[in-house]
Amino acid sequence: MSSIRAAFEDTDAALVPYITAGDPTPDATAAQVRALAAGGADVVELGLPFSEPIADGPTIQNAIQRALDAGMTPDRFLDLVRGLDVDVPLVCMTYFNLIYQYGQERGVEPFVEAAAEAGLSGLIVPDLPVEESDALKAACDAHGLDLVFIVAPTTRGDRLDRVLERVSGFVYVQARLGTTGARADVSDQTHDSLARLAEADVPRAVGFGVSNGEHAREIVAAGAEGVVAGSVFVDIIAERGTDAADELEATARELKEGAVAGVAPRPERT
Amino acid sequence: MSDVDAGERPGKFGEYGGQYVPEALMPAISELDDAYRRYVLNNEDGFMDEFRARLRDFGGRPTPLQHAETLSSRYGFDVYLKREDLLHGGAHKLNNALGQVLLAKYMGKERIIAETGAGQHGTATAMASAHLDMDCEVFMGERDINRQRPNVFRMRLNGAELNPVSTGSGTLKEATNEAMREWATTVEDTHYVIGSVVGPHPFPTMVRDFQSVIGTEARRQMEEKLGCLPNSVVACAGGGSNTMGAFDAFVDDDAVSLVAVEAGGSGLKIDEEEDLAPNSASLSIGEEGVLHGARTKLLQNSDGQILESHSVSAGLDYAGVGPELADLVDDDRVRAVSVDDDAALSAFHRLSRTEGIIPALETSHALAYLEDGAELGEKVVVNVSGRGDKDLESVVEETEKRDIEGAPSMGVFE
Ligand SMILES: Cc1ncc(COP(=O)(O)O)c(C=O)c1O
Numbered sequence: 001m002s003s004i005r006a007a008f009e010d011t012d013a014a015l016v017p018y019i020t021a022g023d024p025t026p027d028a029t030a031a032q033v034r035a036l037a038a039g040g041a042d043v044v045e046l047g048l049p050f051s052e053p054i055a056d057g058p059t060i061q062n063a064i065q066r067a068l069d070a071g072m073t074p075d076r077f078l079d080l081v082r083g084l085d086v087d088v089p090l091v092c093m094t095y096f097n098l099i100y101q102y103g104q105e106r107g108v109e110p111f112v113e114a115a116a117e118a119g120l121s122g123l124i125v126p127d128l129p130v131e132e133s134d135a136l137k138a139a140c141d142a143h144g145l146d147l148v149f150i151v152a153p154t155t156r157g158d159r160l161d162r163v164l165e166r167v168s169g170f171v172y173v174q175a176r177l178g179t180t181g182a183r184a185d186v187s188d189q190t191h192d193s194l195a196r197l198a199e200a201d202v203p204r205a206v207g208f209g210v211s212n213g214e215h216a217r218e219i220v221a222a223g224a225e226g227v228v229a230g231s232v233f234v235d236i237i238a239e240r241g242t243d244a245a246d247e248l249e250a251t252a253r254e255l256k257e258g259a260v261a262g263v264a265p266r267p268e269r270t
Numbered sequence: 271m272s273d274v275d276a277g278e279r280p281g282k283f284g285e286y287g288g289q290y291v292p293e294a295l296m297p298a299i300s301e302l303d304d305a306y307r308r309y310v311l312n313n314e315d316g317f318m319d320e321f322r323a324r325l326r327d328f329g330g331r332p333t334p335l336q337h338a339e340t341l342s343s344r345y346g347f348d349v350y351l352k353r354e355d356l357l358h359g360g361a362h363k364l365n366n367a368l369g370q371v372l373l374a375k376y377m378g379k380e381r382i383i384a385e386t387g388a389g390q391h392g393t394a395t396a397m398a399s400a401h402l403d404m405d406c407e408v409f410m411g412e413r414d415i416n417r418q419r420p421n422v423f424r425m426r427l428n429g430a431e432l433n434p435v436s437t438g439s440g441t442l443k444e445a446t447n448e449a450m451r452e453w454a455t456t457v458e459d460t461h462y463v464i465g466s467v468v469g470p471h472p473f474p475t476m477v478r479d480f481q482s483v484i485g486t487e488a489r490r491q492m493e494e495k496l497g498c499l500p501n502s503v504v505a506c507a508g509g510g511s512n513t514m515g516a517f518d519a520f521v522d523d524d525a526v527s528l529v530a531v532e533a534g535g536s537g538l539k540i541d542e543e544e545d546l547a548p549n550s551a552s553l554s555i556g557e558e559g560v561l562h563g564a565r566t567k568l569l570q571n572s573d574g575q576i577l578e579s580h581s582v583s584a585g586l587d588y589a590g591v592g593p594e595l596a597d598l599v600d601d602d603r604v605r606a607v608s609v610d611d612d613a614a615l616s617a618f619h620r621l622s623r624t625e626g627i628i629p630a631l632e633t634s635h636a637l638a639y640l641e642d643g644a645e646l647g648e649k650v651v652v653n654v655s656g657r658g659d660k661d662l663e664s665v666v667e668e669t670e671k672r673d674i675e676g677a678p679s680m681g682v683f684e
Contacts, residue, residue: 051575052443052561054450055292061437073573096290097560101574106558127560129296132288152294154457159297177294178455 003089003121004146004169007042008203013259014226015040015216016170016205017233017252018093020047020063021080022072028242029080035245036233037086039252043170044086045124045228048077048094055095055126057181059231062238074102074111081118089121091148091169096128099136112139122146122169130162137166150174151197153189160196170203172228175210175219182231183209186218194223213258220262227259281471284600286593289470291450291563298457303472305377310369310479317376321369321480328401329358329368331483335491335651340624345640350500351627352488352653354512359394361630361656362484362512367394367463369480371402374461381456382406384463385449387414387442387508388585388632389421390656391465396430406430409449413440414584420660439578442508442588446562466509467592470563474592481515488651489519501647502527505655506636507553507606508585510592512655521603527647530595531639533581534608542571550579552591553599553606561589567596582611582668583631583661613638615668618658619677630656631664 001009008014017036021029033044049064049072056064081090092115103110115123122145128136130149140147146169153176155163164171173194176187190206197204206219207228216227232251237244280303281287289299309317325331333353341349354362371382382399384406386392392408399406408425412434415422425432433452438444453462467474467481485503492500503520505513507530520526535549547569549555556567561576569577569589581587598604609617614631617638622628629637633655643650658665670680 051438052447054447054562055454057451065437068575075573095560097568097570097574097576100560101570101572126292127290127563129289129291129293131296132290150293152292152296154294154297156297159300163293174294177457179451 002144002146002169004043004091007089008170008225011042012263013220014042014203014205015252015256015259016043016045016226016228017041018045018047018228018230019233019237020049020060020067021077022049022067022070023063023234023237024066024241025070026072026076026080030084031245032237032248033084033086035249036252037088039249040256041088041252042226043089043091045091045093045230046081048074048092048098050095050098053095055179057179057231059182059234060180063234074098078114078118081120084119090119091122091124092120093124093126096125099125108136108139112136112143112145116143116145120145122148124148124150124172126150130166133166148172151193153177153193156196164200167202170205170226171197171200173197173204173206173224175206175208178208180208180230182211182235186215190219191222213254216255216258217262220259221265223267227255229255281475283594283597285558286565286596287471287474288565289563290560290565291470292454294454295457299470299472301377305373306472306476309373309376310476315376317372321372324368324372325365325483329364330356332487333357335488335495338625341640345643347643347646348649349640350492350649350651352484352516352651354484355627355629355633355654355657359390359397360659361390361394362481362515363391363394363465364398365483365515366465366477366480366511367391367398370461370463371395371398371404375402375404377461379459379461380405381460382463383409383449383452383460384465385409385442385445386465387445387587388583388630389414389418389425389660390585390630392430393421393424395463396425396428399430400428407433409433409435409445409452411440411442411445412436414442414445417664418584418660419663441584443576450562466511467514467594468509468562468564468566468590474564474594477511478514478518478594481511482518484512484515484653485517485519488516492651496649498649499523499526500649500651502529503651503653504529504531504636504639504646505653506531506586506632507591507595508550508588508632509590510595512653514592514595516653517604521598528604529639529646530599530604530606531635532606532608533583533586533614533635534610535580535582536611538608540569540571540577545571545575546578546580547589548580549608550581550586550588551608552589553596554608556591564593566590566593582614582664583635585630585632586635607639609635609638611668612672613641615665615672616674618665619669619674623676627654628658629654630658631661632656
């Protein structure tokens with residue numbers, strides 16, 4: 001079993017926080033990841049910043065800009081991962097072009113090999129639909145990385161089957177249409193999507209807009225095995241800069257407690 | 271209209287093309303692909319008949335193919351101008367905008383969004399939306415808003431909502447990012463009218479088909495006028511829609527050379543230190559990569575971060591280019607060349623003064639290449655993709671910085 005899968009198996013309700021690596025400085029990231037793990041994160045998603053983040057809303061766009069301005073690069077990102085001494089699995093979230101350009105030769109293999117060697121457990125590539133993912137999937141399989149796919153509210157029928165055939169680690173359930181960013185409520189689309197994914201044989205983590213413990217509780221109560229939350233953590237970093245660790249830990253704890261509180265009313269999965 | 275299904279998967283041009291978009295958009299682009307095949311390729315419900323009739327009555331097609339006498343005697347070969355500047359709105363952009371807005375209507379969509387650089391595509395989309403009674407919202411970089419103000423007024427007059435984009439350098443790349451984000455949010459009732467032969471399949475193929483009327487007409491007009499084909503067709507290339515539109519009807523005529531003229535800006539290089547390219551010459555110096563939904567040639571650094579581009583012309587100022595054009599360049603079917611800002615400005619003044627036609631700064635790049643055009647042959651068609659009214663403020667500003675032969679004294683415009 002992959003380390004991501006095991007992390008979901010180990011808990012009743014997983015917390016998967018996202019932060020952008022290198023925000024506000026490359027040196028700040030390790031302490032942030034440790035704080036998230038201490039607060040109860042089960043898997044951490046680390047963003048490798050790309051100049052054109054078309055799936056991200058303003059909060060994460062700004063974080064990406066700060067990280068790029070501070071000098072974050074794919075090589076530094078992998079060094080950072082290599083140096084991290086946390087025992088939660090790490091997933092890299094980035095856009096396809098950075099994966100494709102990495103190394104001496106163009107193609108997905110060099111990045112995937114380096115990512116596995118550095119200690120990453122999986123990849124999420126928001127601009128890579130299943131149709132374009134043959135090469136990356138093969139490379140991830142060869143190097144033992146999970147390739148996480150996003151299921152959107154618009155993903156139905158055959159498309160949904162194709163995504164579920166290919167996904168590993170967990171399936172990222174996009175709670176609503178649009179881009180990443182904290183929202184005030186949990187959308188109805190979440191309930192719909194979880195229902196459509198009832199048969200999935202991977203854990204379902206709901207993200208896009210999750211920003212407090214109450215959201216996390218509702219989502220888990222609706223049947224999810226986990227929650228993904230990014231903008232709420234990125235906002236803390238935007239405000240506190242290099243001094244964000246305590247608040248990241250506290251917020252992770254609040255979300256984790258919310259998620260766990262949702263377990264009792266959760267419907268049994270068939 | 272050629273082979274949508276050529277290559278391993280629909281929408282691939284050799285290694286280029288594809289559909290690199292967020293999952294949320296995939297169902298919408300499959301739906302669009304389906305509508306494209308039914309209405310555009312198979313003329314279902316008479317779509318293409320209605321499109322052609324509207325291009326004629328609303329758009330003013332066909333546009334003339336004009337022999338340019340002064341330029342011809344200057345160069346010693348015959349120059350024929352394909353006058354897309356005379357299309358309604360003042361640029362070739364309406365061919366595509368009208369096609370896509372009409373298609374959106376056939377698809378039952380309620381709302382239109384678009385990105386724009388020079389504002390010509392935004393203007394054309396605003397016009398087509400007003401004409402066909404659709405709501406329209408346009409995303410435009412703040413830098414471009416400042417340098418293309420007449421088009422900003424025109425869009426507003428046609429009832430479009432304008433959404434300024436302030437991220438990055440505030441040009442076309444950022445406007446496109448923002449339009450894609452908006453589409454991912456509103457995809458269920460909204461159609462995104464991409465302004466060039468870029469983006470995920472089916473856009474590059476579909477936009478080419480809507481624009482191919484340029485070359486189809488020019489080919490017929492050459493045959494009617496002269497009984498022969500031109501030796502060369504020359505067009506500027508930003509994303510490449512006027513380019514593919516002018517070339518498509520000639521791609522299978524091996525004797526006709528096809529020349530895509532890119533913006534050389536202030537230098538044909540990539541500055542890795544500053545992470546910028548002082549040009550927009552992705553066909554000439556770009557490397558293969560993925561941007562805005564397609565694999566194509568891009569201005570990027572060695573990590574794969576996309577570079578800020580530069581051109582005196584807002585409509586060419588873009589780090590990518592259409593995937594089909596990239597493939598045709600690799601196959602040596604299309605020759606990619608570039609001219610710099612200075613040469614484009616000189617050509618702007620030359621055409622204005624000697625032919626009585628004020629061209630767009632984008633088009634001025636194609637015209638500038640005629641100066642180096644010894645090998646273009648005896649009969650050369652140049653696509654005059656648009657008129658320059660939108661550029662007058664920038665032209666005054668940029669001309670003052672330079673010493674351009676034959677330009678009027680810019681003091682008279684103060
Ligand atoms: C007049 C004119 N020509 C050319 C272009 C460049 O676009 P494309 O390369 O897609 O034709 C533009 C874009 O705004 C334009 O306004």
